[in-house]
Amino acid sequence: MRKPTKPQYSTDEHVGSEKYAMNKANIKIPILKIAIISSFLVLSIQMGLAVSLFYLLPDNLRLSITEKIGLRYRFENWWSTFNQRQNPTREIVRAPNFSDKPNPYIEGDYQPREYKETVTVGSTDELAKAVSRANRDGGNMKIVVLDGTYTLNDTLYIKSNNVAIVSLSKNPQSVIIQGGRFKNSGVGNILRISGSHFVLDGVTLQNCKLHLIQIAGEDNADYVVLRNSIFQDAYQQLVKVSYDLNKSPDISADWGLVEDSEFRYSEGVAPNYYTAAIDLHAGNGWVIRKNTIKDIASPSGSVAQYAVHIWNNSHNNQVIDNVFIDNDRSIGFGMAARAHPNLYYSNLGGEIVGNKITHADNGDRFADVGIGIEGSPKTIVRDNWIFHKHNYPNAIEYRFPTTFDVVVDFNVVNKKIKGRNGGQAIVENNKFVDD
Numbered sequence: 001m002r003k004p005t006k007p008q009y010s011t012d013e014h015v016g017s018e019k020y021a022m023n024k025a026n027i028k029i030p031i032l033k034i035a036i037i038s039s040f041l042v043l044s045i046q047m048g049l050a051v052s053l054f055y056l057l058p059d060n061l062r063l064s065i066t067e068k069i070g071l072r073y074r075f076e077n078w079w080s081t082f083n084q085r086q087n088p089t090r091e092i093v094r095a096p097n098f099s100d101k102p103n104p105y106i107e108g109d110y111q112p113r114e115y116k117e118t119v120t121v122g123s124t125d126e127l128a129k130a131v132s133r134a135n136r137d138g139g140n141m142k143i144v145v146l147d148g149t150y151t152l153n154d155t156l157y158i159k160s161n162n163v164a165i166v167s168l169s170k171n172p173q174s175v176i177i178q179g180g181r182f183k184n185s186g187v188g189n190i191l192r193i194s195g196s197h198f199v200l201d202g203v204t205l206q207n208c209k210l211h212l213i214q215i216a217g218e219d220n221a222d223y224v225v226l227r228n229s230i231f232q233d234a235y236q237q238l239v240k241v242s243y244d245l246n247k248s249p250d251i252s253a254d255w256g257l258v259e260d261s262e263f264r265y266s267e268g269v270a271p272n273y274y275t276a277a278i279d280l281h282a283g284n285g286w287v288i289r290k291n292t293i294k295d296i297a298s299p300s301g302s303v304a305q306y307a308v309h310i311w312n313n314s315h316n317n318q319v320i321d322n323v324f325i326d327n328d329r330s331i332g333f334g335m336a337a338r339a340h341p342n343l344y345y346s347n348l349g350g351e352i353v354g355n356k357i358t359h360a361d362n363g364d365r366f367a368d369v370g371i372g373i374e375g376s377p378k379t380i381v382r383d384n385w386i387f388h389k390h391n392y393p394n395a396i397e398y399r400f401p402t403t404f405d406v407v408v409d410f411n412v413v414n415k416k417i418k419g420r421n422g423g424q425a426i427v428e429n430n431k432f433v434d435d
Helices: 010-056 059-068 072-086 124-136
Strands: 117-121 141-145 148-151 156-158 163-167 175-178 191-193 199-201 204-208 213-216 225-227 230-234 239-242 257-259 262-264 278-281 287-289 292-294 308-311 318-320 323-325 331-334 351-353 356-359 371-374 380-382 385-388 394-399 406-409 416-420 425-428
Parallel strands (some): 117 141, 199 225, 262 292, 278 308, 371 394, 406 425
């Protein structure tokens, strides 16, 4: 009798080995996919956080960083070209804060109004109490300041309408309101204006850690008048007109008047590059006329902001008959395009007329263009006189495809008038003079 044959398992073992190997490979493939997807998600989150933090930086610092690493103008050109392709007819959609209401000060001189109450003050404590009282009682108060120096312990917040701070002597050199005893010290802002129809007349504001005066467009502070005053030695902007592009893009500070005043840095240079005489965001119908603005110049890092810079949904503003001396850049309407759902244009329209702009060969490290039109369609640049002794080649520039229907005429310059990065303008009847 034959013995039973022992079962043979070699074939089954081979099959089992193949199955094991395939299962092992199948396990490796999902793990690899998961690792790739996880890495991509982590990188995306990191990039998102980096971009978010980047856009929290001040505009000038953000633009300076991108310029230094060689990305700024590449992105600007791409974004401007993209906008043009999406809007080939150049139809301009009005920003949420747009208004074509005229400024009442365009046609004539400023006329002071009558106030319900007048209060005279001669000390810092009396000044602060008068402002508090005006806020408490609903405004309609003129605060008359006697000659002297007033050093603040806190910002003066003007919250009510129709409040004026004026000097009795009408001499700004005799009435000084300061944020600290030394430059770049003391309170953040000297004045913060959230009420409409505020007037500052015949006063010097000086020495603070941020802006001498902030006019809060986000609070609808309209018809502000700054005249016959001196603004000097703030760490950032001398006058800041702010705007909340994210939360309230339909509200802005409009129809202001800045006239017969002086903006300056007493040492001939600003303490940092993030500075301007007047930094106006989203204003409609402002008039800036007959001022002297000098030494808005950067000490290091990057070029200073335009001495008068009007941008971010701004419209129909006028810069007329001012004198600009030794500023890195004097007048700027608009800024290079940047992506934001509430930003419809950087600047629309407006006039730059009759200004005298000079810059000596004084060693300013970042001396640049006199007038810059950047993403600012339908703007008029007329009858300005620009004489620069430094080496920057251009007196007037119009830049980017979002700059079109611009007129540059009857200007007298000793440097070039130049289109850059796709900007378009009618350039005629300008006179070029030798050095």
